[in-house]
Amino acid sequence: MAEVVVFGIAGEDHLWLADLKAGTVTRIDPPKQxxxxxxxxxxKSGCTVVKTVNLAAAASSADAVFGGYMDG
Known part of the structure; x- marks a missing residue:
């Protein structure tokens, strides 16, 4: 099983690293190579890049997620 997940949010320049074991999310510097x-x-050009993640959804708040709601 994956220990970490790197993700980016549309409209943001930076990436995030979610450490699943530690339960933390950290902003990371953009990779240079x-x-x-x-x-x-x-x-950043508008493509969606997915590798071994089978669900990713944005929500307006944690309450929305726990209520079963996902944005668009």
């Missing part, structure tokens, strides 16, 4: 940098460039 390699596959993650390539994926970041693609997402």
């Amino acid at each position: 390699g596959a993650l940098a390539d994926a970041d460039t693609l997402r």
